[in-house]
Amino acid sequence: MKAYRPELSWQHAESGLVLRSGDRRIDVPAALATHLAAAIDDPRDPAEDLLIADDLLRRRANSLRACARRLTSEISTCGDRVSDLARQWIEHRWRGRRKVRHQLADAKAEFRRLLAEAEHTSDELHRTSGLIDAVRRLVLDLDHDEGLLGDAARGWRRPTTQPAWVTTFNSEEEFLAADPRRATRAVWGGTIADAEYFGDGWRRDDDEPLPELEPPALTGPWQLNYLPRTGEIYALRRCDHLPEQVWLLADHADDPSRTRSLLSSLGNRRREPNSLLLVATTVHTAFCPAGRRD
Structure with a gap:
């Protein structure tokens, strides 16, 4: 006999968002509930909603990684410029230092701005990665073996790295x-x-x-x-x-x-x-x- 697959539904309770799977009641982490409310226009089908959330979060993570790579390159270039201007300031006579001093101040300000943006990007990537983990833990905890969530659970248990024999x-x-x-x-x-x-x-x-x-x-x-x-x-x-x-x-x-x-x-x-x-x-x-x- 084919096993019965519990129906899934969202429920709003005093404690927050709840995922119902048959008689089971799973509390959704607050950060993930907030993300779902913002990302999904009309959450009705938990299976599709969770997969859409995972997809959107991974797109966000990829964008943040690309931003982090760009910032790393810009920070390196800007750091080299700060070092070069600092060297010029030391080598110039006092009359030539004013112009270099202004350029050096601007370069240092840009360097600080880039560092702050990189720190913010890193924090956002960490938060986004945490939400991806929360989505996947929720799906794995459901332990469905059929349908979209059964497919997802099986796939997410596999490694993603290239095998040694390939x-x-x-x-x-x-x-x-x-x-x-x-x-x-x-x-x-x-x-x-x-x-x-x-x-x-x-x-x-x-x-x-x-x-x-x-x-x-x-x-x-x-x-x-x-x-x-x-x-x-x-x-x-x-x-x-x-x-x-x-x-x-x-x-x-x-x-x-x-x-x-x-x-x-x-x-x-x-x-x-x-x-x-x-x-x-x-x-x-x-x-x-x-x-x-x-």
């Missing part, structure tokens, strides 16, 4: 050039991968969310491919905001029938977070020679 290439062109058996000549004359296609949209947290898609996108930038001639399974990352990259996931998939069956069986797991890592682990276990297992 070999990377900077582009598909580089990957194909490394072994001519991987490529074939297209009818229009160009060189293309001699691969079988097993879907776009494979996901990894570190590459998402995709800026061009509305939240919650539930899709990623990775394409999965199989090369029967070489027995290789590889994933290709293609999107507008990140450079192209290839992950070689397995190179001993020499039984085409077995490989096709396995990859096809994973297709319905694509929308889970970190589904690319699910594929990587599954094919490594299935096709890596025992002596090479990491």
Whole structure:
């Protein structure tokens, strides 16, 4: 008999926002409740609301990281200018120091402003990361095994880092050039991968969310491919905001029938977070020679 999945609903209580799951009552952290009220226009479906909140928060975190990188560069440049002006002030005779003194004061003021902005950005990133953790702890605590939240919980339990056994290439062109058996000549004359296609949209947290898609996108930038001639399974990352990259996931998939069956069986797991890592682990276990297992 199929297990009953409790209905989810929001409830406003004196203590704050509450998530009801059947008979369970889960208090939502105050900071997360405030964020949900501001970010979701009409919160009704907790499953969708929580996934939208996670998506929006990760977009915010990515923006803050980009801002932090920019500020680090600007602080370094401004710090060099302060040092250079301070040296000039020491070297100038007294009549030439007035102009340098004003420039040095302005540079120091800009340096302090940049430091303050960097500190604020760091605080905001820390707060945003805490809210992401709060969303995910709430979903994991629900322990659903079906639906959107079941998919999310399974995916968020996976690691996001590149496995040790994966070999990377900077582009598909580089990957194909490394072994001519991987490529074939297209009818229009160009060189293309001699691969079988097993879907776009494979996901990894570190590459998402995709800026061009509305939240919650539930899709990623990775394409999965199989090369029967070489027995290789590889994933290709293609999107507008990140450079192209290839992950070689397995190179001993020499039984085409077995490989096709396995990859096809994973297709319905694509929308889970970190589904690319699910594929990587599954094919490594299935096709890596025992002596090479990491």
